[in-house]
Amino acid sequence: MLNKRFLTCPQCGINNFYVKDNQGNRLLVKVDSDFQIIPVNNNETLDGFNLDELFCLGCSWHGTKMKLKKF
Numbered sequence: 001m002l003n004k005r006f007l008t009c010p011q012c013g014i015n016n017f018y019v020k021d022n023q024g025n026r027l028l029v030k031v032d033s034d035f036q037i038i039p040v041n042n043n044e045t046l047d048g049f050n051l052d053e054l055f056c057l058g059c060s061w062h063g064t065k066m067k068l069k070k071f
Contacts, residue, residue: 007068011061
């Protein structure tokens, strides 16, 4: 993930998000400039997580990846 640009929250501007699964577990993610959701920890998988809704770690914003802002 080094030297890669990530999309940011439209409300607070950070690039750290999480997604949830059906049990409410959270997975920390980032979204690259191609709108691909990437787990922060390389050894984790997106399997079973709802990728249709992102939650910002810096504020109360949540929504789809398409609403994120470029850098």
